[in-house]
Amino acid sequence: MKKRIFILLLAITSATIVQSQDKLFTIDEVVMKQRTSLAPERLAQLMWLPKGGKFSYVGKRNEKDVLIIRTMPELKSDTVLTAEELYNSLYSNNPNEKKFEKFPAISWLTNSSLKYFYGQSFYLYDFETKRTKLLVKLPKNAENIDYESNTNRVAYTIENNIYASDIASADYIDNLPSASGDMALNKSDMISIDGSYGIVYGQAVHRNEFGINKGTFWSPNGNRLAYYRMQENLVTDYPVMDLSTVPAKNKNIKYPMAGAASHTVKVFIKDFKRNRNIEVQTAEPAEQYLTNIAWSPDEEFLYIAVVNREQNEMKLNLYDGNTGTFIKTLFTEKNEKYVEPEKSVVFVKGDKRKFIWMSERDGFNQLYLYSVSGELIKQLSSAKQHISDLLGFDEKGNAAFYSAYSEDGMNKYTYSLDLKTGKTTKLTSIDGIHNSMLSPDGNYIIDQFSNINSPRRVVIIDNKAREYGSVLNALNPIYDYQKTEIKLGKLIASDKKTELNYRMILPSNFDATKKYPVLVYVYGGPHAQMITNSWLAASDMWFLYMAQQGYVVFTLDNRGSVNRGFDFESATFRHFGNVEMEDQLLGVDFLKQQKFVDEKRLGVYGWSFGGFMSTSFMTRKPDVFKVGVAGGPVIDWRLYEIMYTERYMDTPKENPEGYKESDLHNYVKNLKGKLLLIHGTNDETVVWQHSLSYIKKCVDEGVLVDYFVYPGHAHNVLGPNRVHLMKKITQYFKENL
């Protein structure tokens, strides 16, 4: 009897061990939970209040959402609002409405009022009265909604026209009649009238390149609205099949392909005080890029960084905000490869005569101080570091704060910069990726960071790097799972100087005397970086799954990727694929040198540019990889969009050899291994024609290849269907590698 109990205890103990250190991932959980329960804990909606060293976040009390305010310097904690209180206030006169399941996304208007968007309406919650005001209710189909908090005006679009609602007053909800049902469209809100398929107002243009992510730009006090007008009638139509109806229907989209006619963009200004709508005189040629729109602090002037279609010249132009007249070009930037402004002018706090401009002109993204007349006062930074963000200024505008990557791109730190002396101070000392938020008064910084050893920490420092305490120290969310060691390292590129970062994930229960197959995950294109000194080194969690399944998972950031300076990124200029493969092959050589690598069982997988890379490898270097998977692959750069492609590749006419060399249709015949191409049928980024025409070429050349499609999916297979995608890819490697 005693013996039996002992066995039982043992069993429980070993079960506990299994649970605590030997759990295996499932594909379902690495896909669906990698940003929720398998991710390090985070502070939701973490932000500063407008005044007085206070910040807020949404926490939990008894498993219900509550809004917490912490006050500096003691980090005093106050729960100021519960989701239930917010809900009760909103529906005080209509208690049958559905409760908030989570706290809505909020933003602070003042230290005692916040606003949020819910059911097509903006609401204000007033902490003093504990009552809710209806700010504005928008038509059901309103999109691209841009709220201006000084005037409570809202710009929005319906289909292809732009509207703005001029809000006279906001009243408390409980004073209003029950406001359910749609708001009818107020025709007087309509600013444009000729929006149509081919003429689009108030939306992001230039296919979201140059940092463009919206089409409306409120002036600082809300009296003027600059907005885009994009004319696309000369842009070719591309057919996208809508499979959600019976029978299927075609929907054409405007898709500007490299070398073809592009859209033409204009900027207009709606002046609310004078009720006028004027065109900004951006002049010819029509096919130029109007980027980085910004207002002067006094709303009198508009700044636009105008880039020519060739993308080798940028003019920072100044326009009259009253008349739209061109005033002058403040300065010009040229580069024989390309210029790519992605950040608007930022005026120095309290000084309407000076602004800061970010530019890669010295090889790294640096800060430059300019006078409003366009004279360079000085270059503010010069370290070989990519500056990613200007965070703001201190109270008097004497110091600026910014985020910058280490030269090797692996770490991101926060710095202060004395604008007079030019002295730079590193405020964050621990290596890793620091994401900082400066308080509005410029005194404090919320520093959120992680590195390969630390899942996530949130620490408050002041602008002299003094630490005030930690708000979050997240635990390892996958502590219970079988460990797969993540190794980071560097290889030297063929130029004998450039360091390339790699990440190698070793199989769980790794045994260096065994031989393992390798999965190389590749992206390789501009604007992206796969490896940083952050939690899991930025791995997709499926890589850990594959490592538990006995694969070494390897990734290398080749030249062409971001955050390493202009030379590194632009090394691929006019020859997409060549330098990238050269660098990746260093990784392959390194892998082959490892005794635990089975060099006959190398696989490669990538999506988008990574699909281009995977397919390039399988056919241009057919002896390297046994199995490849290419998702949403670019096959022929002539089929990709003007803005991105011409920047790096020039036009097909200017660079025929570069396009031909990178056109993967030309290498179909070389395929030796197993190649699976995958595409979302409704991909409006890398259009379906890339893979369909590749399959056609394979058929015509008698080459056996595999294919799969995700009907209805766009460029990435997102949502629950992503589980299917990763199971499909896993199956393909398991069956063939």
Next chain:
Amino acid sequence: MKKRIFILLLAITSATIVQSQDKLFTIDEVVMKQRTSLAPERLAQLMWLPKGGKFSYVGKRNEKDVLIIRTMPELKSDTVLTAEELYNSLYSNNPNEKKFEKFPAISWLTNSSLKYFYGQSFYLYDFETKRTKLLVKLPKNAENIDYESNTNRVAYTIENNIYASDIASADYIDNLPSASGDMALNKSDMISIDGSYGIVYGQAVHRNEFGINKGTFWSPNGNRLAYYRMQENLVTDYPVMDLSTVPAKNKNIKYPMAGAASHTVKVFIKDFKRNRNIEVQTAEPAEQYLTNIAWSPDEEFLYIAVVNREQNEMKLNLYDGNTGTFIKTLFTEKNEKYVEPEKSVVFVKGDKRKFIWMSERDGFNQLYLYSVSGELIKQLSSAKQHISDLLGFDEKGNAAFYSAYSEDGMNKYTYSLDLKTGKTTKLTSIDGIHNSMLSPDGNYIIDQFSNINSPRRVVIIDNKAREYGSVLNALNPIYDYQKTEIKLGKLIASDKKTELNYRMILPSNFDATKKYPVLVYVYGGPHAQMITNSWLAASDMWFLYMAQQGYVVFTLDNRGSVNRGFDFESATFRHFGNVEMEDQLLGVDFLKQQKFVDEKRLGVYGWSFGGFMSTSFMTRKPDVFKVGVAGGPVIDWRLYEIMYTERYMDTPKENPEGYKESDLHNYVKNLKGKLLLIHGTNDETVVWQHSLSYIKKCVDEGVLVDYFVYPGHAHNVLGPNRVHLMKKITQYFKENL
């Protein structure tokens, strides 16, 4: 030294043996050569001359095409024309033109003149003058060309309008100026003017059901032309992507889906003598089928078999050829399942008061003799045999000749029928598939036949079955190849009476003590039969390839297939898939009883209806087959065309349970084995949406499935790309079965 010579000789001998009996097929040759060098020899363009017991065919002399005439009763052979002579005559005034590489397709106008179509022109070759006349040159984009040889008129279509060219005279080529270049469109030829997307003139209608394969019907003497007008504006558009351009373009087609609005068809008559164009008064309802158009011998009356949309009632209607007025319904046929007239009225030779009508009304397709007033004179045939063709009459119209299948559908014989006594005489005695051509005077029959032992024979008999000799006795074209035994047999269906034919191909070097995997090839739908007593038993030659690769290849013609009578074919009514699978499972049980069958390694493959069957099996009977391949599969009958689907399934509204039960979207979750779906992206028969929506369902249900597409291909992958298709399918079975 001697020994060495001996070895050498041995090697040569064994090489010879390999070549003579042990060659293995390649996929390339079974696909590309099964209708050429691997097919039994044939007599090209074999046909009777208009008069006097003469027939012609294209033969070879010194490897060049020559036209040979054989004259009865001695079968005297005369070479009457060489391709070179024809070419010299055609280009007598322009010797630089390209030579005919082969004899063009000819037809006899008289015993001393033939016509052919070449380069958009009809030419006449006159054997007396040995000169060529230009009959008519048509516009470059003329299609659906229908030549009338009494008047030399030509009806044709350009885009969606109908034209007819009234030819005044034909002159010898060498009297004409060099006639290269396009003929300009002659506007006076235009009969219709409002043809457009949605209104189509002069083309086949009703999606080629009811035996319809053209849209123009010349009256016997060529003075009147009946033609179809199809209005499709209410038919839904279906989008087809044209991938041949950059960017791809959408082209909508009109695709009438089961239960939805259909096209409406009218018949018009162009009267050339009176230059009038009249509408035939076919009356309402508009959504009826106007089928089997025929003229009376005197051109005064038009016969149309009008079928209601429900397809359960056919009225043989008589219309006035002068006015288009409805005269009377001659008779009506009804069936609670469906009626499907596929053959027009045929007047008895020399008797303008009697015609023959073919109907399945007694359960088999029989001949009925009618008076022109619509009175049934008598049923002419009554054996339980499917009559496939009425071949014609003897000189005086006393006897008719027809082809009919044996009750089991395996053989097709030729019969004579005494119209007065009703006596039937079988003219062909050897079992097999006999395809007969009656001479215009009704005295002789060219009997071409094959059976499982005989590749092809062409024998001439008279109308009393007396044999006059053999013109061709083709050798076994695959004698050199490793033999794969083809076994034919019968199984009894679950109704305990119906015999089902099967064909089983055994692997080469068959060893009954071994276990072989089985590939079941299935079609299973109406209008088709996979197995007959013909050369190779009608096998696709790829089956022989697979048998050489070690597979048993099995096929069974289930109930629902053709040539077995109405009950057999209509057993599937309202429940596509059920009876078919039931019958096929008998085949599976039979296979499992064979000791040489590895019952764990059964695969199934089919295309179109066969794709529906394969997918049905893999998901509705998931324990039967390990691997399935479904090409161009119908997944959901609601997405298939009105004419075919509603005949067998009624409408979705009338038969919701039948549609639901056969909708394969509903069984996705059951899939256990490996299933590869394949589709041509430009399939306008079974539209791409079938497989795309199935893949979407698989993705949504988390079911792993394989997919491949043939970009640009229609319902069947034809041409050289078919080699890729068969390699893809072969690879799939080899890797997974």
